[in-house]
Amino acid sequence: MSVSDFRPRRSVLFMPASNARALEKAKTLACDAVIFDLEDAVSPDAKEEAREQAVATIKFGEYGHRERIIRINGLNTDWWQDDLVAAASVKPDAILVPKIETANDVKAIAGALLAQGDMDTAIWAMMETPLGFLNAQEIVGASERLKCVVIGTNDLVKDLGASHTPSREPVITALGLAMLAARTRDITILDGVYNDFKNTEGLHAECEQAKAMGFDGKTLIHPSQIETANNVFAPSIEEVAFAERMISAFDKAKADGKGVAVLDGKMIEELHVEQARKIKAAAEAIADIGG
Incomplete structure (x- = not known):
């Protein structure tokens, strides 16, 4: 990424696309980007409604400078193709794909977008499984459309049978592998969410750690986390x-x-x-x- 192409991604907020009030509120928040989530934050019986609301939001919503990203469901589900077709129809800034594990996963998404006539929408990839982190380098090199790596530490901790600790020592190797891979192409890499959204001190410490490691910003689960992420990841x-x-x-x-x-x-x-x-x-x- 050249200096002239720089775009702030200090604070990237997940919003459940099934929650119309949350989507409306996101228009007023100070985050750099909003992820309209069709995956984890949406129950199976609300998937279709969430998809429709995400599409309408991209098409008609006024989000100013905020990037608009749709997180589709994973490639191992029955929903992802309908999610991608719907997203491609309105061309958000990016499509975020969960649980990317191989270069072929990225190529499948790139091919599906091309089949829809979408030449522009960027691909963001979530690394959140052991295999995904082990294949980090081939994943980031799979397509020029891949512009951002998003860390999913919750799924990684679960798959490892590890624990969330303040130092994040159980996952530090995985974070490092993802960072090294992202920097081979100089693409954006975002740290995973901090679950205890009322613990501002803990969030601040984790943001500081992520910044020191080289992360460009942090994904968030609550609007109250935006100010901390913006402050830490901005140059003083x-x-x-x-x-x-x-x-x-x-x-x-x-x-x-x-x-x-x-x-x-x-x-x-x-x-x-x-x-x-x-x-x-x-x-x-x-x-x-x-x-």
């Missing part, structure tokens, strides 16, 4: 100021015919400036949406 005033100083120092050094610069006693090379430009671009993009 201090980070932006230092990035601007770094860029200025390096540009001056280049103008003087030098390949490196020195700032506050530290050597500045092109790789440092590249990261500084990303920080500045993120801050500008967030400012553009009123963040």
Whole structure:
């Protein structure tokens, strides 16, 4: 992803598409993206209604800067094809597919979208099973339409027979594998949800951990979590100021015919400036949406 293509995805909120009031409320929330969920948050007897409401929401809803993503049901269900056909008819910003485990899963979705004449809708893939994480590299390389990886830690913890811990040590290897794979193509990677939505301190700590690992943002299950995610995953005033100083120092050094610069006693090379430009671009993009 080039600096000019940067799009904030600090806070990506799951909303059950069967809940019309929730969909309406999402228009007023400060999240960067909304996932209209047809899968886990929707009971089997409400799948059709949720699908219809998601389509109507994409077609007629006013969501401003917020990206609009439809999470369809998994490829192992009887619903996913109808979900995909419905989604392709209104072309959301992306289709999120749960429990992606192989490159063929991604290719199946890409092929199905093409069959519907949809050339534009991005694919987002959820990695949430042991096999999915083990196949992370082939998954991210399966299609140019794959633009984002979303971590599903709840299913992973269940499949491992592990426990949710504050350090997330039981799943840290899987998170690292997904991160490495995503960065081979420089695509967005979003951390999994934090279940205890009333525990702001715990959420903040997990967001800080995810940011330190390199995640671009966090998926959320409740509007009360948006502010914390937005604050943590946005560059701080201090980070932006230092990035601007770094860029200025390096540009001056280049103008003087030098390949490196020195700032506050530290050597500045092109790789440092590249990261500084990303920080500045993120801050500008967030400012553009009123963040």
